[in-house]
Amino acid sequence: MPFSKLGLCDPIVKALAELNYASPTPIQEKAIPVVLSGENLIAAAQTGTGKTASFVLPILEMLRKGETQRKKRIRALVLVPTRELAIQVSKSVEQYAKHLSLTTLAMYGGVDEKPQKQKLIEGVDILVATPGRLLDMHSQKAVYFEELEILVMDEADRMLDMGFIESINKIVERLPEDRQNLLFSATLSNKVRDLAKTAVHNPVEIAIAARDASKPNIEQWLITVDKDMKSSLLSHLIQENDWDQALIFIETKHGAAKLVSQLEKRGITAEAFHSGRSQDVRAKVLADFVAGDVKYLVATGVAARGIDIDELPRVINYDLPFPADEYIHRIGRTGRAGAPGEAISFVSKDNFKNLCMIESRLGHLIERREVEGFAPRKPVPISILNYVPKHKREPQDEEGSRLKQDKPSSPRRKPAPRHRRKPANHTDGKKPSRD
Numbered sequence: 001m002p003f004s005k006l007g008l009c010d011p012i013v014k015a016l017a018e019l020n021y022a023s024p025t026p027i028q029e030k031a032i033p034v035v036l037s038g039e040n041l042i043a044a045a046q047t048g049t050g051k052t053a054s055f056v057l058p059i060l061e062m063l064r065k066g067e068t069q070r071k072k073r074i075r076a077l078v079l080v081p082t083r084e085l086a087i088q089v090s091k092s093v094e095q096y097a098k099h100l101s102l103t104t105l106a107m108y109g110g111v112d113e114k115p116q117k118q119k120l121i122e123g124v125d126i127l128v129a130t131p132g133r134l135l136d137m138h139s140q141k142a143v144y145f146e147e148l149e150i151l152v153m154d155e156a157d158r159m160l161d162m163g164f165i166e167s168i169n170k171i172v173e174r175l176p177e178d179r180q181n182l183l184f185s186a187t188l189s190n191k192v193r194d195l196a197k198t199a200v201h202n203p204v205e206i207a208i209a210a211r212d213a214s215k216p217n218i219e220q221w222l223i224t225v226d227k228d229m230k231s232s233l234l235s236h237l238i239q240e241n242d243w244d245q246a247l248i249f250i251e252t253k254h255g256a257a258k259l260v261s262q263l264e265k266r267g268i269t270a271e272a273f274h275s276g277r278s279q280d281v282r283a284k285v286l287a288d289f290v291a292g293d294v295k296y297l298v299a300t301g302v303a304a305r306g307i308d309i310d311e312l313p314r315v316i317n318y319d320l321p322f323p324a325d326e327y328i329h330r331i332g333r334t335g336r337a338g339a340p341g342e343a344i345s346f347v348s349k350d351n352f353k354n355l356c357m358i359e360s361r362l363g364h365l366i367e368r369r370e371v372e373g374f375a376p377r378k379p380v381p382i383s384i385l386n387y388v389p390k391h392k393r394e395p396q397d398e399e400g401s402r403l404k405q406d407k408p409s410s411p412r413r414k415p416a417p418r419h420r421r422k423p424a425n426h427t428d429g430k431k432p433s434r435d
């Protein structure tokens, strides 16, 4: 089906043609008509499915018909978990709105507020913001919500994992009740559904099958290794295999800096990517990595959320991620668009339970490969599939401490929106898949 059949105007279709988008992806085909009809939407879709365009395109279509923005009064708000995603989404808006006169701004913390305030004064139709900075700017009266028509919560599960529930609730309380709400999330966990109950009434639900993490073009394997041998194992693999590029995930920012210097001592140049580096440095490092000028990027999982790099040949889980869904997200950054990719995990004995959870989540064991000279002194037992943890661990932040946990939001009742949106079901009778 061509984009023009989805009810998008010529200037939008033209911009898509210029980007060489031949036809809509499945999420776009399902979501665009729902959004254009004015209904609330919950969509289970991961990064890489084309989900950004699935909400940006119909929003542009709807907003282009209305009055243009007034000073500081935004018309659509996209909440995102990270600065990187804010930049990425607003770039997409700019690309798709190239032939329209609608404006966008990426608003996030860690940088000077002044340019963002100035842009709001000049007028912004679609604001893409991280929750903390947005609340801050709202309390300073730099932004007003009275004319807001559409709220999008992008990567809702990640926002909740990162402890943004209170900020999101505060923001939602300040928005006009008569608005359209769209929620996108890789997983529709109970926490996400709790959030949807308070903010997204009578939604249409659509689910797009996850890019199958265990699909053949991502080769997954693991190496069992003692903790104190991981950095020499990594150097060995890089030097033996002469890898062109690798995104290396590590738990803490301190660990990232240490690993970079350990690699450097062995003649390998790498860059660290974590929240302890300034936004400008991170943007530069990321651009260099995308351009291939930086070959090895050592990133904390928290900082790397939302980074979307096409054609990444491999990811290394230097530290095994938690929870299991995070493993799926991480390895999904390679093997895109049919290109081959590999995902290699370093596993030491104290990762055993975590490994059981990941392999249970995948439904199969990950192939183990031995690297000569690195056999662990403490062997890692073979996992028990269908492992159920006694106590669920909580996600960690970059310092390895617990992220502020979001209490399950109490199902506060909000008055129904003035224009009731009729419930509908676009899942063809299927329940949305978990991921």
Ligand code: AMP
Binding pocket: 020, 021, 022, 023, 024, 025, 028, 046, 047, 048, 049, 050, 051, 052, 053, 308
């Ligand atoms: P997303 O899931 O929104 O992060 O998008 C993943 C990638 O797919 C981005 O690089 C988009 O530019 C690209 N993309 C989105 N929609 C289409 C489409 N219909 N045809 C081709 N590429 C697309």
